[in-house]
Amino acid sequence: MKYSAIKLEEKLAKFSEHWSPKIIAQMNDYHFKLVKFRGNFIWHRHTDTDEVFIPLDGEMSIEFRDGKVDLKPGEMFVVPKGLEHRPSAQNECKIMLVEPAGTANTGDAGGDMTAKDNVWI
Amino acid sequence: MKYSAIKLEEKLAKFSEHWSPKIIAQMNDYHFKLVKFRGNFIWHRHTDTDEVFIPLDGEMSIEFRDGKVDLKPGEMFVVPKGLEHRPSAQNECKIMLVEPAGTANTGDAGGDMTAKDNVWI
Numbered sequence: 001m002k003y004s005a006i007k008l009e010e011k012l013a014k015f016s017e018h019w020s021p022k023i024i025a026q027m028n029d030y031h032f033k034l035v036k037f038r039g040n041f042i043w044h045r046h047t048d049t050d051e052v053f054i055p056l057d058g059e060m061s062i063e064f065r066d067g068k069v070d071l072k073p074g075e076m077f078v079v080p081k082g083l084e085h086r087p088s089a090q091n092e093c094k095i096m097l098v099e100p101a102g103t104a105n106t107g108d109a110g111g112d113m114t115a116k117d118n119v120w121i
Numbered sequence: 122m123k124y125s126a127i128k129l130e131e132k133l134a135k136f137s138e139h140w141s142p143k144i145i146a147q148m149n150d151y152h153f154k155l156v157k158f159r160g161n162f163i164w165h166r167h168t169d170t171d172e173v174f175i176p177l178d179g180e181m182s183i184e185f186r187d188g189k190v191d192l193k194p195g196e197m198f199v200v201p202k203g204l205e206h207r208p209s210a211q212n213e214c215k216i217m218l219v220e221p222a223g224t225a226n227t228g229d230a231g232g233d234m235t236a237k238d239n240v241w242i
Contacts, residue, residue: 003183003190006197025199027171027219030151032197050148062124069124076127076153078146098148098219 008034008056012094014121019113021097021105022121033097034121035105040088044109051079051099058093062086129155129177133215135242140234142218142226143242154218155242156226161209165230172200172220179214183207 011024011034019041021033034056053062054076061070062077063086069077079085106114132145132155140162142154155177174183175197182191183198184207190198200206227235 002188003185003198005190005192006199008195008197025173025197027173027199028202028221032173052146052148052153064124067123069126071126074129076129076146077124078127078148081149100149 008096011121012036012056018092019105020115020119022119024096024121026101029101030098031101031103033099034094035097036092036094037087038089038092041086042106042109042111042113043084043086044107045082045084046079046099046103046107047082049100049103050081051103052097053077053079053087054096054098056094056096058089058091060087060089060093060095063088129217132242133157133177139213140226141236141240143240145217145242147222150222151219152222152224154220155215156218157213157215158208159210159213162207163227163230163232163234164205164207165228166203166205167200167220167224167228168203170221170224171202172224173218174198174200174208175217175219177215177217179210179212181208181210181214181216184209 006025018037021035023031023033025032055071055073059072061068127146139158142156144152144154146153176192176194180193182189
């Protein structure tokens, strides 16, 4: 078949590591990525772009220096450009991210948790 | 609460008309929109941009001149820039679209089904 749907469950079944976004689709110069994680990520910000979080399975939070948002499937959130944030999840959570191609998961913070960029599944 | 999740069910409950995209979120210069529809849309293309379809409730198809893709919740599809397409659904379908702010629903085709742009809910 020439035109095929991107099936999120099939894509999620292709990896298990945490904090390591995998690209599943491209729209112009933006990527749609899947990520699995549990625990606390590091504080970071993306100085050049907003970042969209869409939970697919499980519950997560995004902490800000002055507040927090809880997210579950059926909900989404846009982290504004430049705003320091820290994603976290008590139990494993699976989400879709939307952001410009080349956006590093650790933003300006860098460090050991910086994932390899541009990994398609 | 300073930071609030965007709740898709709540947003979908705010309108009933078909083929009339409503904006629920902005990421840089892109909009996330909700649309409800049934039946066949018109053939059109977006000459400047890809367009992302993410079904939330119900089933839909996108016809192309040389094929078709069927989509249901848990799936997504990116219609490439410039490719003529016609969305359709046998029963009411509710979807999320992602595309640049200002993208007309009828693309280059125009006509009576062109929805009012820039309507937030």
